[in-house]
Amino acid sequence: MIKVRNLSKHFGALVVLKDISVDIKKGEIISVIGPSGTGKSTFLRCLNLLETPTGGSIFIDDIPLLDKHTNIPKLRQRMGMVFQSFNLYAHLSVLENLTIGPIKLLGKKKHEAELKARELLKLVGLVEKMESYPDELSGGQKQRVAIARCMAMEPEILLFDEPTSALDPTMVSEVLAVIRRLSREGMTMIIVSHEMEFVRNMSTRVFYMDEGLIYEEGPPQQIFDNPQKPKTKAFINRVRSLHIKITSRDYDLYAMQGEMEAFCEKHILSKRVTGYVLLMAEEVLGLQHNFSDIQLSLSYSEKEGTVELVCASAGTPVNPLKDNMEEDDIGLKLIQGRCKSVDYTYEDGKNILFLKIKVE
Numbered sequence: 030m031i032k033v034r035n036l037s038k039h040f041g042a043l044v045v046l047k048d049i050s051v052d053i054k055k056g057e058i059i060s061v062i063g064p065s066g067t068g069k070s071t072f073l074r075c076l077n078l079l080e081t082p083t084g085g086s087i088f089i090d091d092i093p094l095l096d097k098h099t100n101i102p103k104l105r106q107r108m109g110m111v112f113q114s115f116n117l118y119a120h121l122s123v124l125e126n127l128t129i130g131p132i133k134l135l136g137k138k139k140h141e142a143e144l145k146a147r148e149l150l151k152l153v154g155l156v157e158k159m160e161s162y163p164d165e166l167s168g169g170q171k172q173r174v175a176i177a178r179c180m181a182m183e184p185e186i187l188l189f190d191e192p193t194s195a196l197d198p199t200m201v202s203e204v205l206a207v208i209r210r211l212s213r214e215g216m217t218m219i220i221v222s223h224e225m226e227f228v229r230n231m232s233t234r235v236f237y238m239d240e241g242l243i244y245e246e247g248p249p250q251q252i253f254d255n256p257q258k259p260k261t262k263a264f265i266n267r268v269r270s271l272h273i274k275i276t277s278r279d280y281d282l283y284a285m286q287g288e289m290e291a292f293c294e295k296h297i298l299s300k301r302v303t304g305y306v307l308l309m310a311e312e313v314l315g316l317q318h319n320f321s322d323i324q325l326s327l328s329y330s331e332k333e334g335t336v337e338l339v340c341a342s343a344g345t346p347v348n349p350l351k352d353n354m355e356e357d358d359i360g361l362k363l364i365q366g367r368c369k370s371v372d373y374t375y376e377d378g379k380n381i382l383f384l385k386i387k388v389e
């Protein structure tokens with residue numbers, strides 16, 4: 030359905046997209062992930078010509094998008110785009126937001142457009158808000174209206190550019206649920222997202238973008254569990270773990286525990302395991318003597334059935350497993366009793382403690 034060949038985009042001297050060639054079939058759900066600033070938005074914007082590519086070609090059902098004889102407005106109508114920042118018309122009601130496009134651009138009759146709008150509002154769970162204005166809605170509701178408005182134009186392809194990243198965390202799931210629902214209706218979708226669990230469960234294929242290229246692509250299992258290339262591996266490791274920096278003895282214990290709890294919840298770990306993880310973190314910090322530069326990392330390995338807790342602390346070498354002073358003894362015994370393994374190394378001026386906490 031979409032064929033991209035040697036697509037490039039430069040902004041002056043800045044080369045954002047180098048050379049992208051890819052085919053997307055009808056009904057595919059493609060997620061685009063990668064560090065920020067790697068051209069994910071630019072790629073989407075080139076696909077629907079919000080940006081003019083510098084080079085290469087794009088075909089939609091074999092119609093060349095960049096050919097000057099192509100009817101661009103008509104082609105663009107086949108693609109809907111949902112932005113991070115909703116872009117609703119503030120002076121129009123929810124219903125009018127959904128009907129203005131179909132009436133003005135598709136030539137639909139008012140009652141016909143309203144019937145369709147009502148149906149779409151039902152799909153996104155917002156019939157009740159039909160008469161409301163955008164500023165009376167929560168962020169999650171606005172984004173659902175934006176998605177319905179997009180659908181009102183009857184597109185065949187939906188492009189989402191970080192649809193949940195402007196939302197309060199409590200509203201992310203209602204928007205993702207709507208996108209999931211649309212995906213079951215056979216829409217072709219390309220979604221830029223940082224919601225990794227969602228990407229993993231939803232996508233038929235994942236594009237990892239880096240260096241102005243689709244650096245690696247494959248089914249979600251490959252990209253998340255068995256990435257083939259170094260930058261993909263590094264990125265996946267980074268997003269799958271939680272990193273907490275501590276720079277003084279007066280660190281905010283409650284904030285740290287909150288982040289760790291959220292991490293455990295995201296990985297559907299039990300309350301009991303979550304309790305262990307929090308306890309282990311506290312005990313590991315209890316073994317530290319220098320708090321000026323500590324990095325705590327948590328990661329979950331489904332394959333091994335462990336949560337890995339790494340504590341890297343700058344300073345001269347002190348091996349708490351060997352050189353421990355008496356007051357540390359209880360903490361250390363507690364850690365060793367609860368963990369599958371506890372290891373220590375000294376690397377790059379850092380004392381590194383590596384714990385594997387069993388999850389069963």
Ligand code: ADP
Binds near residue numbers: 045067068069071
């Ligand atoms: P991502 O969505 O992956 O975070 P973007 O596609 O937004 O990345 O941006 C990629 C790079 O292109 C960034 O360095 C950004 O500053 C630059 N860029 C994007 N749009 C423009 C523009 N209209 N003019 C100049 N530079 C731009």
Ligand code: MG
Binds near residue numbers: 069070191
């Ligand atoms: Mg972006």
